[in-house]
Amino acid sequence: MSTLEVETAQRMAPPLPVRQGSFFRRHANVIDIIGFIAFLVVVVWLVARGAGAMGYTWQWERVPPYFWRIIDGEIIWGPLIKGLLITLQIAALAIVLTLPLGVATALLRLSDSIVGRFLAKAYIEIIRNTPLLLQVLIFYFIIGRVLEIPRLWCGILTLALYEGTFAAEIIRGAIQSIPRGQWEASKSLGLSSYTTYSSIILPQTMPLVIPPMAGVLVNLVKHSSIVSVIAIFDLTTEARTIAADTFMSFEIWLTVAIMYLVITIALSLVAIWLERRFKLVGK
Template identity: 35%
Template sequence: MRYQPDWSVITNNLDIFFKGMYLTLEISALSLLFAIPIGILFGVGRISKNPIIRFISSVYVEVMRGVPLLVILIWIHLVLGQFLKLGAFWGSIVSLAIFSGSFIAEIVRGGIQSVPKGQMEAARSSGMSNFQAMRLIILPQAFRKTLPPMASQFIILIKDSSLVSTISAVDLTLKATNLAAISYRYIEIWTFVALLYFAMTFTLSLIIRQFEKHWLKSEY
């Protein structure tokens, strides 16, 4: 028998989908909030003159970038979650923050290395310590260069957050999965979910483009 679409499953459950969207954005935003300081810390560590700090930072970045996010989510949920009592919500945020932090670390490292070396030399010659020069001179300049890729990382984070449903975090994907299991309207539900994810990421992409245009104009 030919399949007959029934889109009433969407209109009758819009509150469920929009609540799932909100939770997805909340998880993504909080993860990014924690991922940024992690990324800055290890990004600076990657170019540290201290070999131990540089080694630790490099190991963190390479391990996190080399292990699938799904594995990290499950490991943190099953291992750290048992000791810290994180729960699915905070376990998801910790996992995403640690995972995204490694990518942000590379963004930060690239931003710092794009600042001319003469800036550090000038700061040091004026009497600043390495820490002061990095905090007051180098990082502010690097920050301007890293904002666009940081914003793009947030879009990637939203898409990656769909995996948190595997540890029972109640996001858009899990709500859709539960609703589909009850209604058996898989085509309608997952089509709509795909459109919602596209709407979130595309809207953010437009905002980022406008921000980049404004940012470039302000530089001249």
């Protein structure tokens, strides 16, 4: 067969069918939902079986008053709601301090100053390689007593310092991922370092920083329970008090776990929305 006949046959041949992907890829979302439901069923079964083996009597009807009570037409908030508000307050104030601390530490690590790089590196290594519980105790019993810092702020500052190390590494990695041409262009235009960072570099890092920073925020909310060791009446402390008074360990701790889960899932959804928003703006 000549070359011309081969080319003609290839042009006239029907196109090969396009593979639509495997079954698991096409139904990934459905499989994820089924897997999550199966996981919840297994967890509920294990808890129910464990409680049954212990002869535990469920008392879920006693849980709602610890959220709120209505007395003479007035809503009286229960200890779980009060503890939740304290937890949210601690997390909100800590993240407000974590972000600028992370940016400052990241810039120091990337600076030309030997002292600045050393201090930033020492801060990150010391904080990341010591237990958070130990940091809370040292800050409260030593630093807080010397500087007369209230116990609530001891917890907030400890969390901010701890999560700030992770935020700093995330921001540093995002800055270093910006193409070198951006830096060279800013220098050729005679822009200062402050203008380069604030107007060119940092805005480009936002889509890169948001997903991992959402993880930092979620961890901050979960780690906030550690402040219960210094008698701050957050959600965990209130739950521990209720469980000790009522012996409803299963009901109270499962309820608190669900409350934390709702908070962290809501924060993750907000982070996903922000990530998509920045991507659209970038386009």
